[in-house]
Amino acid sequence: MNIKSFIFCSFLLIFAKADLLSDIQDALFRANSTVNERIPMEITVDDNILQNSQKANEASKMLQANAEIFEEATQILVQKFGMGIIPIANKVLETTQMLNNTIRVKRDAKCPSPPSSCSDNFHRTTRSISGICNNVKNRKWGNSETGMRRLLGAVSYSDGLNTIRTRGVNGKLLPSAREISNKIFQASNENATSKQYNHLLMQMGQFLAHDLIFMPSSTARSYGGGSLNCSSCDSPKTVSPNCAPIPVPSDDPYFKIGCIRLTRALNGQTGFGIRQQIDQNTHFIDLSAVYGSEDCEAVTVREYKDGRLLEFRYANYVLPPQNVRDENCQSRSPFHCFTCGDFRNSLHPALIPIHTVFIKQHNRLAQMIKNSRSGLTDEQIFQLARRIMIAQWQHFVYSEYLPNILSLAIRKKYDLVELDNGFYKGYKQTRDPSLTNEFTGAAFRFGHSQARDRFQRINNKGQSQGDYKLGNDIFYADQNYLAGNGGWEAILIGMIKSEAMEVDRYISHSMRNEIFRIRQKEGTGVDLAAVNVMRGRDIGLLPYTSYRKFAGLSAVKSWDGLSQEFTKENIDALKKVYDSYDDIDLYAAILSEKHMGESIVGPTAANIIAETFEGLKVGDRFYYENEGIFTNAQLAEIRKSKLSKIICQNTDGLKTINRDIFSLSSQSVNCDQLADININVFF
DSSP: OOHHHHHHHHHHHHHOHHHHHHHHHHHHHHHHHHHHHTGGGOOEEOTTTSOOTTOOOHHHHHHHHHHHHHHHHHHHHHHHHOTTHHHHHHHHHHHHTOSOOOOOOOOOTTSOOOOSOSOSHHHHHSOOSSOTTSSSSSTTTTOTTEEOBOTTSOOOBTTSSSOBOOBOTTSOBOOOHHHHIIIIIBOOTTOOEEEEEEHHHHHHHHHHHHHHOOOOBOBOSSTTTOEEOOOSTTHHHHTOTTBOOEEOOTTOSSOOSSEEOOBOBOBOOOSSSSOOBEESSOSSSSOHHHHOSSHHHHHTTBOOSTTOBOOEEETTEEEOOEETTOTTOOSOTTSOEEOOSSGGGGSSTTHHHHHHHHHHHHHHHHHHHHHHOTTOOHHHHHHHHHHHHHHHHHHHIIIIIHHHHSOHHHHHHTTOOOOSSSOBOOOOTTOOOOOBHHHHHTGGGGGGGTOOSEEEEEOTTSOEEEEEEGGGOTTOOGGGGOGGGTHHHHHHHHHHHSEEEOSSSOBOHHHHHOBTOOTTOTTOSBOHHHHHHHHHHHTTOOOGGGGTTTTTOOOOSSGGGGTTTSOHHHHHHHHHHOSSGGGOOHHHHHHHSOOOTTSSSOHHHHHHHHHHHHHHHHTOTTOTTBBTTBOHHHHHHHHTOOHHHHHHHTSSSOOEEESSTTBSSOOEEEGGGSOOOOGGGGO
């Protein structure tokens, strides 16, 4: 707030509080009327016609209902008083409790309500499903359905509040995200595969992303909050301002439509001010993809017997429980999609093997606990198995996944290196662990560059069982039922034995043209690379050059100033679509930067990713190395765990595996040689 606005608004608050209160009430009333007037024009679409992988739950929909009123009311107040009114209006809102935005969701009898405080024994000692009470002073930090942080505290909307930026620094229209995709991300037949990393590194990155990130799409306010149909180019005006379709160039080599559908990320702002995106999952590394991020969600995955998670058996294979009501699922009976802690589990076939391994691992631990302590209740067994599972998962993330993504130097810079022994002393109650818009909307989407067009199937004898095309299997589950071709295990082994694509600016055909495509219907999918660029604009990410200082890079004053971090070829490609280097979208730059030392991403992505995982460690009261979570002896058991062992234990007939599970050149090791956990230490 500038000083002139501050003085003016302070005067209003002190000497004309009644008038200001009246203005705020009037703005909210007018905003509510405006939002309600849009309802008749909202066009919705069934998920089985146009899939939606980011479906909002009931709590998120209720947040959106209030947020849209705040969004409109903010515009009204700013037009009258200027941007300086925002903090003062929020103070008035806080003191008068003018709008009750408490989320009330109808709950199953088995779903406990959120605690009124964090002082009860359960929330003091046990990680909640929703993340609530992880921080006892700021009980909603990292909770599901809470807002993202902005890395630099700034936003890039054309009106400073919520309107998507369409023009660059010189006033020219920004290029369409599809044009950027065609000219920067389009892969050639010679697109490079990694010489170092296998395809499982990509897949485990997506599973981790699904543990952390669920940015729901806006929904219609009517029709029970259905998915908006944002297919037409004029949908922002004729359907909803929450539509953001991506224009398709007239000479496009694949799409023969005017626009690619895209719905804006759901607005979850809880007061006057800037549009705010939320994470529907917990922000923590806590296996939300297995256990859920809401208590009611957790109910759907539990057997409520001996601490077990639900399973489904098909032929000789264990799978997650079937979801016969999944509206997104494109495969038909009996090849239903599945129910897991994360709604997106059946997004494509290679996700299900990861979910299955972790479900089986939980149940294996539960059985071991029961065998050792037969007197424990179902809840006691479940919580202990879950606690060990999350600890193993955090260990895998920091000791196996991140070291293959980020160099040792940057991991040391951000305190991401695990201890060999003893307890971690770095927990900070003042550290907000929430994810950033930059991480969720750009940096951690680097893995889309790693995804192959075709996924290999290899059985446990090393024999090929064919392959399948990614773009032909989005929300189809039938690949996981092919028992004669090795079932889901052949998909998993295929990822271990085949190369990932190199992390670069080239993205496979399926990812750029066929995501959410219906089989045999060309042009029914979307371009994920273009969506990533447009999503960055939708959520107000700043242009790339704004983040260079954060990444330790020098300011740029010309195109040549990019030459240290970009090859000439990549600079030339960017110049073909952007009028100015100050217009470059963050996602486009992240995939175009040279890799940073031993990192597989450039300096900007590396710093954004590392900053996030620092927060997820430093700001997590239940981080597994913290004192009081486990004893030294228990920590030693967790630290000797390897992801390769977990995969061995939960696949049938696998005898040998890569010691370094993500490395193509890793020495094979007999599964029996890898250490197992001693469950008796945990009692």
